[in-house]
Amino acid sequence: MTKSDETLLSQHFEITGGDFNNAGKASTSIKEILQEIGIDSSITVRTSIASYEAEMNVVMYARRGELTLNITPEKLHLKLKDEGPGIKNIDMAMQEGFSTATDEMREMGFGAGMGLPNIKKNADKFELFSIPGKGTSLDIIFCLNKTEKK
């Protein structure tokens, strides 16, 4: 393992599908960690946006999921893995405005079809992998050695 890949910090969060009561908790904790260890504030803001959207996707659509925060000297990596319905058409899901949210979720102000595009917009690197009927995984990466967005 080279030095730049060395993990400085790793944290794991469990997310329960349908649990609107605790929705946002993992993201709030992540933000607090980033502030505590002195990550640049613009990166913290972008990470908060991405982690909140990713967390809410699990709450809204999946049975359960896990979010892992990994920090190396060069990168901040959010890895999300869920057990849920998966995404049938990823190109469509990435389109702004496309959503499969229920009326109830929309009334709450979710399901505007902004989630995944927002994650991609804020990340330096974004990868989505999904098996319909099984689940979805997301890799969201932020470069720590530059404060400007890509």
Place this chain on the structure above:
Amino acid sequence: MKLKEIIEKLQLKVLTGQDKLQVEVTGGYTSDLLSDVIANSKQGNLWITLQIHQNIIAVAKLKDLAGIIIVNNREPDEETLQKAKEENVPLFSSEEMAFEISGKLYELISS
């Protein structure tokens, strides 16, 4: 402009966050879409919305908003009040509609 002054001028009812009224307000953001607020609001903004469910608190907390103004005399859910207290997020209510409150806040901040 400080939160305290805005509350007086807009005649807002303070529901939570009594001890955070010295915070400086940087602007306002009016929206009922949580993804929109997460993506586009800025630190220190006052969020104007008619959403009353508990998930608004995490959004305000994550974006370091100055507080949330609930419009149209809507009463927040019990869980929302509870969360706002726990997280110390200032929550206000107003009888006015989002359009009016936004207009007045804009006038106050830009003047």
